[in-house]
Amino acid sequence: MEYTLFILLLPLLTFFGLGLFGPKMKPCVAGIIGTVSLAIAAALAYFTAWDYFSAPRVDDVYATVVPFHVEWLHFTDKLHIDLGILLDPISVMMLVVITTVSLMVHIYSMGYMKGERGFQRYYAFLSLFSFSMLGLVVATNIFQTYIFWELVGVSSYLLIGFYYTKPEAVAASKKAFIVTRFADLGFLIGILLLSYFTKTFSFELLTSGDHSIFADAAGVTFLGGSVISWAVALVFIGCAGKSAMFPLHIWLPDAMEGPTPVSALIHAATMVVAGVYLVARLFPVYYFEAPEVLVMVAVVGAFTSLYAAVVACVQTDIKRVLAFSTISQIGFMMVALGVSGMEGHAGLGYMASMFHLFTHAMFKALLFLGAGAIIHAVHSNEMSHMGGLRRKMPITHITFLIACLAIAGIPPFSGFFSKDEILAACFEFSPVMGWTMSFIAALTAFYMFRLYYNIFWGKPAQHEHEPHEAPANMTVPLIVLAAITCIAGFIPFGHFITADGISYNIHLDWQVAGTSIVIACIAIGVATGMYRTGTSPVPGRLAERFRGVHTAAYHRFYIDEFYQFVTHKLIFGGISRPIAWFDRHVIDGAMNGLAWVAQKTSYAIRSLQSGQIQQYAFVFLLGTLIILVLVLYV
Amino acid sequence: MEIRMEYYLIISTIMLFAGIYGFFTRRNLLAVLISVELMLNSVDINFAVFNRYLFPEAMEGFFFALFAIGVSAAETAVAIAIIINIYRNIRNIQVKKLGTMKH
Numbered sequence: 001m002e003y004t005l006f007i008l009l010l011p012l013l014t015f016f017g018l019g020l021f022g023p024k025m026k027p028c029v030a031g032i033i034g035t036v037s038l039a040i041a042a043a044l045a046y047f048t049a050w051d052y053f054s055a056p057r058v059d060d061v062y063a064t065v066v067p068f069h070v071e072w073l074h075f076t077d078k079l080h081i082d083l084g085i086l087l088d089p090i091s092v093m094m095l096v097v098i099t100t101v102s103l104m105v106h107i108y109s110m111g112y113m114k115g116e117r118g119f120q121r122y123y124a125f126l127s128l129f130s131f132s133m134l135g136l137v138v139a140t141n142i143f144q145t146y147i148f149w150e151l152v153g154v155s156s157y158l159l160i161g162f163y164y165t166k167p168e169a170v171a172a173s174k175k176a177f178i179v180t181r182f183a184d185l186g187f188l189i190g191i192l193l194l195s196y197f198t199k200t201f202s203f204e205l206l207t208s209g210d211h212s213i214f215a216d217a218a219g220v221t222f223l224g225g226s227v228i229s230w231a232v233a234l235v236f237i238g239c240a241g242k243s244a245m246f247p248l249h250i251w252l253p254d255a256m257e258g259p260t261p262v263s264a265l266i267h268a269a270t271m272v273v274a275g276v277y278l279v280a281r282l283f284p285v286y287y288f289e290a291p292e293v294l295v296m297v298a299v300v301g302a303f304t305s306l307y308a309a310v311v312a313c314v315q316t317d318i319k320r321v322l323a324f325s326t327i328s329q330i331g332f333m334m335v336a337l338g339v340s341g342m343e344g345h346a347g348l349g350y351m352a353s354m355f356h357l358f359t360h361a362m363f364k365a366l367l368f369l370g371a372g373a374i375i376h377a378v379h380s381n382e383m384s385h386m387g388g389l390r391r392k393m394p395i396t397h398i399t400f401l402i403a404c405l406a407i408a409g410i411p412p413f414s415g416f417f418s419k420d421e422i423l424a425a426c427f428e429f430s431p432v433m434g435w436t437m438s439f440i441a442a443l444t445a446f447y448m449f450r451l452y453y454n455i456f457w458g459k460p461a462q463h464e465h466e467p468h469e470a471p472a473n474m475t476v477p478l479i480v481l482a483a484i485t486c487i488a489g490f491i492p493f494g495h496f497i498t499a500d501g502i503s504y505n506i507h508l509d510w511q512v513a514g515t516s517i518v519i520a521c522i523a524i525g526v527a528t529g530m531y532r533t534g535t536s537p538v539p540g541r542l543a544e545r546f547r548g549v550h551t552a553a554y555h556r557f558y559i560d561e562f563y564q565f566v567t568h569k570l571i572f573g574g575i576s577r578p579i580a581w582f583d584r585h586v587i588d589g590a591m592n593g594l595a596w597v598a599q600k601t602s603y604a605i606r607s608l609q610s611g612q613i614q615q616y617a618f619v620f621l622l623g624t625l626i627i628l629v630l631v632l633y634v
Numbered sequence: 635m636e637i638r639m640e641y642y643l644i645i646s647t648i649m650l651f652a653g654i655y656g657f658f659t660r661r662n663l664l665a666v667l668i669s670v671e672l673m674l675n676s677v678d679i680n681f682a683v684f685n686r687y688l689f690p691e692a693m694e695g696f697f698f699a700l701f702a703i704g705v706s707a708a709e710t711a712v713a714i715a716i717i718i719n720i721y722r723n724i725r726n727i728q729v730k731k732l733g734t735m736k737h
Contacts, residue, residue, distance in 0.1 A: 612729070614657065614658050614666070614729065617657060617658065618658050621654065621658075
């Protein structure tokens, strides 16, 4: 399967090609080059998937294939950094997800970004992102992951700040980069700890289930936790930063300043699930060596999910609602991993998490692309500027509705199946976790239908010009993704991806499934009652009644303000400013003082330097005589 | 009357200090040059005298004196060439007027 290398090389070459020669091309040529190269990469990815999954199983498990491998940096015989391609069920699935969503976004952007300044640059960055993300998922070792992890970070930064003349976009791109970079510090320390004690970077060795490689770490503890627990907890901090887990989620809502297709690709479907993917990749390490960290993953995921769902209920900017919904859904995936076991039925959470990752990527990309079409039509992100669009934009309306039903968990759409598996796994972990996640699922259904009704129903808003359906190159990706959303739930996912690799038959637990359907329907019903007509006084009255909570939720519970306070008041004001003062006045002052003294002294004795040799010689002679006298008489 | 070594040394000391005095006080470049020559010649006398009185069988002192005379002749030639050039440029060889190079 050596051709897998071309899945990575094609976007990379496209990036260089468009980056170097883009400005000389016509915009549409650049767009077509980017799209075609990604289409070929996608075809190769599908072919890889077919090739991989059609190969016979070895011991009931799909064999791990390494079609390409080079040793890049050699430190010792055991410790070396390699670059390579690792194909196992989850990386093959990610290849398919990334290339599919990326291809859809490439096609969609031809319409959405038409006539924008820097169209070629946009496609170059999209190619760079696709390359980095594909490199991340096929990494053979944790260090390669780290390299591509930073590459996706930088391409995310470049794309969020695409409209670099807009101050909010620049601020948002910096925020995203700094927050994730801060989290990546934890990731790096985690990598160093892990590789120091296990003497390897390789995923294959780390996840082989062979306990002996952790032997060196036995007995090494720090603050009550074993060193491997600390290492994987630090790695999880990196994952939390990338996947926008509380309290490192603050960059994701602001990242919506980027172009909407970018939000669909990076901040909904692919990059933000990199954290989930990495936890899944290292799952055996978490499960066998640090089960307490896995509980932490579950708790962080559940809390983030709840927090983001509550905030999403009161936001008015449609992209912000979708951003918080993304955070909430990634929380679901994290919880599923956190509650998962390893073998057979106990490994349900792991399978459910990957399944949800797959379905969520499709329907959330669809939601974002739909939102992009709406924003394209009404030139605003605010819900109050929309309303009554269902007749004017029928295709967007139907596809958006499908995605909303999928995320709300209504059968037969894909979200129902994956979310149901997550809920089943949570109920098996503990009833409290199960009911919490069910409640969040209800909130999800509620806020998604609040969004849906506010956009497509309710009072039609006044527009400068009549909103109309998007062009074909924007609606076709919507239709394709909607079709995937409709059928993806029926994929026998357990046959492809499970925690222990052994095929597992998904069977719906109708008790859990029935409960979740009923809850979702009730939530949708409530949303219908409150928002369908757009004239119901209930939302306003509720907001008035719970004004404190409503305002706090609208301001995202002041987490950003808290960070602002900590960074600006405490760190900048309390630490940086005194240091700056010390530097400017004491250190610089001492240096300037020295220079000042030297300058003043030299001005004072300047007149002695007459340039008259005779005078110099006279002084010289005088000095000689004085020394002579001293030598003779002292 | 025996001519003792000290008489020579007294004369050469007088010559040296006369040269130093002239070097400090004269304002004419040629006079300064003459003062320098005076100092050099006093040293030559010392060389010859020390050789003659203290080490009569050796010749190094005489050779050194000859050497110094040769070097000072070359030096004088260079100095006079410089002085002539200065004179061509500023029509003056007074030391006080030579500050123009400073600015």
